Amino acid sequence: MTPSEPVGPDAGPQADPVPATSPAPNDRRLHPWSWLFVLLQQLRQFIVPLIAAFFVGGDRNELWPLIGVAVLTLSSVMQYLTYRYAIGRDAITIRSGWLHRQRREIPFARIHNVSVDQTVLHRLFGVAEVRLESAGGQKPEAQMRVLRMDDALALERLVRHRGAVEATVEGVAEPAPDVLLEMPLGEVLRLGIISNRGVLVLATAYAASMQFSPRLVGGLFEHWSRVVFGWTSEHHFGPMQYGLAAVTLALAVLALMRLLSIVLAVLQYAGFRLTEDQQRLTVERGLLGRARSSVSRRRLQAWTLHEGLLHRLLKRRSLHVDTAASVSQGNGQQRRALRELAPIATPDACDALIEHLLPPDANWSGLDWLPMHPSSALRIFLGGAWFPLVVTAALCWQFGAYGLLALLWLPWSAYLAHHHAKCARYAINDRIVAVRGGWWSRHWRFAELDKLQALRLSCGPLDRRWGMATLWLDTAGATPGGTPLRIPHLPEAEARELLDRLARILAARKLRW
């Protein structure tokens, strides 16, 4: 589905402050069907207790679930009736609540991310769910469930122009946005092959099956064995046959996982399009449900370019970016903020995208990559050596001398450390700082100097032995488990110099986000 961009007056790239027309506070409501979607959302939360009450309730009053649904419906309708929003000159005002009333002003300038999501049901009704997110916080500033699709897009455009344009005014057609990246079906299939989303589905299915019928997996194995070896030898399975069955089952599960991953990738990423319109980036994707989220270019914080083993085999990379709003992780909806600039693209396309989106003087492709401390391989090896030793000790305690076999892990980790140290590099110029790491699975992590928030130099006992230090650079919106922006194992003098230099640069530049 291509978004039929409703026409509106062109405000120019820098929305100049319009003369104070002070529009009358004309309240708007959500879509008349919005109560239905609120109800569905609430039902989804209560679905398990409701079903349980329906089936397990048995001899008790079967009306309980119905009463529950009725109460939820009533509250949804009340929510619809009390929810109003008004668009002011530079802020959007939202009033909601019936007994407990709430009024919230969200200045357009504070909105970092706008997302417009449509599930299949939303598309049937021609509506969409809009979320306005500011920096930080766990919940979106405003969650409008639901608006008519063109209203939603108008609201998004309004935020883009910082409210300088009245949404309802029909005028000159906007210039078509520049398409920065599109993913044809072939790319989406590649993404499916690389991604491991299928694992999540299978793991969830496994957990659910253990919950409802613990014997299902064992039964499946038995059944599989029979399918593989036929019904004849039903009663005489030797260890050999069990082994074969296990291997084939594992292969089948792996194939199923890949297939699931591909299906999920097609569902989520079909029609992926990254566009740029007046300094604002918009990502649209999805086959059945469409997700659309947009963020201003200057709100991009730190970047991650990733190349795993499968990526390399297919000659692709993926490019992610942190936005300050992307910290918010609702239950299973963490992907709503714009995060993936290129879920998968050729290395050249990724580089071109980075060059285009970073400031012109960042000089991404001409960076001077510097090595870490000469002994960093030894440091990496020793830093991780305690783990095999602990495992060995534990195994020896359990199994005696056989546990010493685990020591074979040490040469392997030494080999890994050697390669990791060889690949690790960092680069810094007047505009950006970048770190490269990994060997099998490589990553580049970088940020504009303006986007750094705090600096830390750390130096542990092992580091001190060889005169090393690690520099941590903190940016907004970094995911807690993600790759940190850190320059590991630098010579200490170099690290100190870098720390002082960065502190000086940051102090001189104002925070822009």
Add this chain to the structure above:
Amino acid sequence: MTDAATFPLDAPADWQPLPPRARSLFMLGHAASGLVLAGPALAFAFSTHWVSPLVAPVVAGILGAVLGAWIGAKRFRSTAWRLDDEGFAFRRGRLFFKETRVPASRVQHLDLRHGPLERRWKLATLVIHTAGSKMSAVSVTGLDADDAERLRDRLARQLDADDAL
């Protein structure tokens, strides 16, 4: 254990130590967390029957507290802060050395906290919030209460200056 020579104080006058009163606070705080050792000792005593479950936690708790107080005293000695035109700097630890810099232009807001013991000794904890993620709150315990207020006012003034632009 290395001494200060490993980390040449790049302008000794600049780095401010904590007031001597904070030493007791550090020792008490770390001693309290050392008491936690009593828990595993109790579990150990119950599972092995080598020592009486009455003796083990007491001994482990005392040992933990003494160890904690010792670490607290060391950590007190290694903690220092500095405020200059570039912003706030804070260093801590010898064995595990850490130096954190918060440029003045990156300060979002500031908290000043006074616990009951801190109030008694005229101390304060300053928490500097930034927009970052891992270091979104840099907290400095055991500052002199007046120093902490001065620090807060200095950093907050910078904040106002930035917003006015």
